[in-house]
Amino acid sequence: MEEGRISVIAPLLRAFGSLLKATMPENLPRKHRGAIRRGRGRLELDPTALDAVWAQQTQKGKGLIGGDPGRRPHWKHPQPPEPAPWYRHGQSSPQHRQRLLAFLTAAPLEVEIGAGDGRFITAWARQHPQRHFFAFEVRWKYAHRLFERAQQLGLENLWVSDNDARVVLPEVFPDESVEVFHILMPDPWWKPKHQAKRLIAPWFVEVLARKLRPGGILRVETDVEGYPEFVHAVVAQVAAFSPHDPTLASRFANAPLTTRQLWCREHAIPIYRLFFRKQ
Numbered sequence: 001m002e003e004g005r006i007s008v009i010a011p012l013l014r015a016f017g018s019l020l021k022a023t024m025p026e027n028l029p030r031k032h033r034g035a036i037r038r039g040r041g042r043l044e045l046d047p048t049a050l051d052a053v054w055a056q057q058t059q060k061g062k063g064l065i066g067g068d069p070g071r072r073p074h075w076k077h078p079q080p081p082e083p084a085p086w087y088r089h090g091q092s093s094p095q096h097r098q099r100l101l102a103f104l105t106a107a108p109l110e111v112e113i114g115a116g117d118g119r120f121i122t123a124w125a126r127q128h129p130q131r132h133f134f135a136f137e138v139r140w141k142y143a144h145r146l147f148e149r150a151q152q153l154g155l156e157n158l159w160v161s162d163n164d165a166r167v168v169l170p171e172v173f174p175d176e177s178v179e180v181f182h183i184l185m186p187d188p189w190w191k192p193k194h195q196a197k198r199l200i201a202p203w204f205v206e207v208l209a210r211k212l213r214p215g216g217i218l219r220v221e222t223d224v225e226g227y228p229e230f231v232h233a234v235v236a237q238v239a240a241f242s243p244h245d246p247t248l249a250s251r252f253a254n255a256p257l258t259t260r261q262l263w264c265r266e267h268a269i270p271i272y273r274l275f276f277r278k279q
Ligand SMILES: C[S@@+](CC[C@H](N)C(=O)[O-])C[C@H]1O[C@@H](n2cnc3c(N)ncnc32)[C@H](O)[C@@H]1O
Pocket: 065, 113, 114, 115, 116, 117, 136, 137, 138, 139, 142, 163, 164, 165, 166, 184, 185, 186, 187, 199, 258, 259, 260, 261
């Protein structure tokens, strides 16, 4: 390459490098930099468009994570034998579903959707033995880990499901049965073709509103920049919710961190916390 050209390109590359560096948290190790989910895709902010994507994808049988349980009679992964506090739609017996219903209505109920390895929900359930908890985690490996953790701790107030919450909540949970929904560090699903997988979508936030008791809380936390604005925009479409109320944070001041939140704290990545009350 000619010398003149190199002298133009080199400063440009240097400027680009410093810009990249300036947008990274200071002490983030190089190996984790790829995990900063920032501006990698387009966040669809139009709730109507999101609902349309969902309708289109589910018609093609694609919107649900792990597929539609109704169309999936043979699971590869085993589930703990009944009466273990584990629910799998279409596979748990009618008697077991009755046990679950009794559990859901016997004490104030909190539900976590996308619980990962259960670091938060198991510790939270332990802190609140008089309350009941239900954790959804669609990845079997993590759901299983969560379940094992709960068993080791001897928790009797926590049930687990490896189904997509978007199937089980509308079909199984009674209306106005939930006091708190925790959605902590949800996947943003950037790519347009994946947006039907998002938990925060108008139709599903409507479901959450229906399942919450009056005065119940939707708690959403994320480290993804731009996502809080998206959550505000979607929840604002659902009349049952009041706008974000930061004073509700005190109720969760002692809440244990999730695994992702712990990682964010170690690397000084800010977490945005949002709380919406059902009127
Ligand atoms: C980014 S991870 C966060 C896990 C955990 N909350 C944490 O902060 O470490 C999001 C999790 O939500 C789960 N998930 C996403 N959509 C779900 C759904 N519809 N039902 C149940 N789990 C879901 C995914 O499998 C994934 O483990």
